[in-house]
Amino acid sequence: MSNLTLRESIKTGLIEALESDTKVFLMGEDIGDYNGAYAVTAGLLKKFGPKRIIDTPISESVILGTGIGAAAAGLRPIVEIMTINFLLLAFDQLINHAAKLRYMSNGQIEVPLVLRTVTGGGAQLGATHSQSFEGWLAAVPGLKVVCPSTPKDALGLFRTSMKQKDPVVFAEHALLYGVKEEVPDEFFEIPFGKANIKRSGDSITIISYSGMVRTCMAASEIISKDFNVECEVIDLRTLRPLDFETIIKSVKKTGRAVVVEETWKTGGFGANISESIQLEAFDYLDGPIIRIASEDVPAPYNRKLELGTIPSEEKIVAAIKQNFSI
Amino acid sequence: MDQSKTIKLYQDMLLLRRFEEETGRLYMEGDIRGFCHLYIGEEAIAVGSISCLSEKDYIITHYRDHGHALARGINPKNIMSELMGKSDGTSAGKGGSMHIFDVSKRFMGGHAIVGGQLPIACGLGFASKYQEENSIVLCFLGDGAVNEGEFHESMNLASLWKLPILFCLENNLYGMGTHVNKTRSSGKDIYKIADSYKIPSMQIDGMDVLEVQKATQQSIEKIRSGEGPVFLEAMCYRFRGHSMADPSSYRKSQEVVEWQKNDPIIKLEKFLSNQKIIDQQKILKIKESVDSEIFDCIEFAKNSPDPKIESLLENVYQNE
Ligand SMILES: Cc1ncc(C[n+]2csc(CCOP(=O)(O)OP(=O)(O)O)c2C)c(N)n1
Ligand SMILES: [Mg+2]
Numbered sequence: 001m002s003n004l005t006l007r008e009s010i011k012t013g014l015i016e017a018l019e020s021d022t023k024v025f026l027m028g029e030d031i032g033d034y035n036g037a038y039a040v041t042a043g044l045l046k047k048f049g050p051k052r053i054i055d056t057p058i059s060e061s062v063i064l065g066t067g068i069g070a071a072a073a074g075l076r077p078i079v080e081i082m083t084i085n086f087l088l089l090a091f092d093q094l095i096n097h098a099a100k101l102r103y104m105s106n107g108q109i110e111v112p113l114v115l116r117t118v119t120g121g122g123a124q125l126g127a128t129h130s131q132s133f134e135g136w137l138a139a140v141p142g143l144k145v146v147c148p149s150t151p152k153d154a155l156g157l158f159r160t161s162m163k164q165k166d167p168v169v170f171a172e173h174a175l176l177y178g179v180k181e182e183v184p185d186e187f188f189e190i191p192f193g194k195a196n197i198k199r200s201g202d203s204i205t206i207i208s209y210s211g212m213v214r215t216c217m218a219a220s221e222i223i224s225k226d227f228n229v230e231c232e233v234i235d236l237r238t239l240r241p242l243d244f245e246t247i248i249k250s251v252k253k254t255g256r257a258v259v260v261e262e263t264w265k266t267g268g269f270g271a272n273i274s275e276s277i278q279l280e281a282f283d284y285l286d287g288p289i290i291r292i293a294s295e296d297v298p299a300p301y302n303r304k305l306e307l308g309t310i311p312s313e314e315k316i317v318a319a320i321k322q323n324f325s326i
Numbered sequence: 327m328d329q330s331k332t333i334k335l336y337q338d339m340l341l342l343r344r345f346e347e348e349t350g351r352l353y354m355e356g357d358i359r360g361f362c363h364l365y366i367g368e369e370a371i372a373v374g375s376i377s378c379l380s381e382k383d384y385i386i387t388h389y390r391d392h393g394h395a396l397a398r399g400i401n402p403k404n405i406m407s408e409l410m411g412k413s414d415g416t417s418a419g420k421g422g423s424m425h426i427f428d429v430s431k432r433f434m435g436g437h438a439i440v441g442g443q444l445p446i447a448c449g450l451g452f453a454s455k456y457q458e459e460n461s462i463v464l465c466f467l468g469d470g471a472v473n474e475g476e477f478h479e480s481m482n483l484a485s486l487w488k489l490p491i492l493f494c495l496e497n498n499l500y501g502m503g504t505h506v507n508k509t510r511s512s513g514k515d516i517y518k519i520a521d522s523y524k525i526p527s528m529q530i531d532g533m534d535v536l537e538v539q540k541a542t543q544q545s546i547e548k549i550r551s552g553e554g555p556v557f558l559e560a561m562c563y564r565f566r567g568h569s570m571a572d573p574s575s576y577r578k579s580q581e582v583v584e585w586q587k588n589d590p591i592i593k594l595e596k597f598l599s600n601q602k603i604i605d606q607q608k609i610l611k612i613k614e615s616v617d618s619e620i621f622d623c624i625e626f627a628k629n630s631p632d633p634k635i636e637s638l639l640e641n642v643y644q645n646e
Contacts, residue, residue, distance in 0.1 A: 069451070093446075
């Protein structure tokens, strides 16, 4: 076991990938000389040289497009887009191209590309730098979407990402980089489409992903302590493919479902989950499915306002109390 | 130059022309649907430039792609089947006219988002360089694509990283119905843009297949020697509308007539007979054989079954 931060565990995955296959290379803005905007790639340029660790101009479309073309031609690119906000400038390449090439070519072209990016708010970066689009991306057939919430998951999921023959969006939450966890030294992988039951309980199922998983865990502790009610917390780990089975099994057991995410409530990925729950487990539900998400506002800068929009453990506890009369 | 190779250029251009004429007819008859962009008038560019490629070279292009696909030697039967959405199509009916792919021929698509193929071209060139393959990428684009951000990002990167790409701009003076004079701040001589990216560039007569071929050969030599990309602006004109849905209200029919006097196929035909490389009889024979090839391919495509409904969900992801 090694006690690693999420930053370190992802870096471990990158080094492994680079060492195991010369077709693997990293490309992105400021990943080399600058060591990465979030320091994930620190030292890699020195270790692997400029052929494998490639600083690019600030040109998100052509960065991603180059990754797509290189993948189509047989390489294994790992592309870093500095944050998911900037990925908007490359949506054409991601959605119109990466996600479609296999289908439009009837399987002739494969795009085995891992797109690493940084998601989430909470660092007072204001409206343009605090967004979470992984849920949107999970709506696109042809993409796979990974959003780890712990260092161990990040490494296991990264290893699985590198085995995919399809484009993978690997969304790392900015506030999790410093989070530590014991990570096994022996090799392990975490499959896609396999949610993690972080905490088992028999009364309420809380479903979440990425940065919000920690918040849900904290809320569950409060609920356990204050009300003697046990929540089951499910970390989806990948949004596409989605482990619907685990969700349904849990909801059938608890009869109550809460879906928590950091993005805006309107159009949030949680809406898909709650739609499916009511369809598959309607007769088991003891109350409405609760969705907790950010307010439908651009993320504000001011700390108090920012805390007002992102779901907090207090908000989760309050919503559960109100709706499930515990 | 080898005379048989020149005759082949003629034959190929004729194939493209007749294929597209029949495609237009089949569209009117309802056998082909969707957006469908004919290449009639621009044949010299695809045929001249693609004739210079080797098997390991890549082609990537826009939605006006039938001509490029045919010139690459993709079986017209499979292209026609794709236009009709049939199971024998290049993508078994999943791509359509704008999305022709044949990876066995390193034909990397048909891309229908204006400018979208350019970043991918950079990736193909990058891979060639990374793996020291020495294959080049022939990337076609239209004058309209030049105004997209993706174009400028790609030009910068291709030049900065010395990627082995030949950008072949088909300047047919219009993006849909809007003339380049209305869309370009620096006027219609687009090749000059390449200067600012330190990419060598040239404007050529895109209605002259021999000129296109010569310019392409020179460019490819440069690119293969590792000097980075080259930019060719081939001046041309499409004789038909932008797509089969074009109202053609934006240009005068006299303008079309003037350009038709410059028909690349007639031009080469004249050259061939003036040089006594072929006679009328041989020309007739070529026309007949092209016609029969086209009719065979239409017959083939019409008889090709629709894809099975089960195929709908296939190839979204790798088989799991
Ligand atoms: C990003 C994008 N914007 C608009 C369109 C609609 N559109 C399709 S073709 C076209 C004109 C493109 O002109 P040009 O690049 O000159 O190519 P040409 O059709 O003349 O060969 C437009 C506007 C599109 N497909 N993609
Ligand atoms: Mg044009």
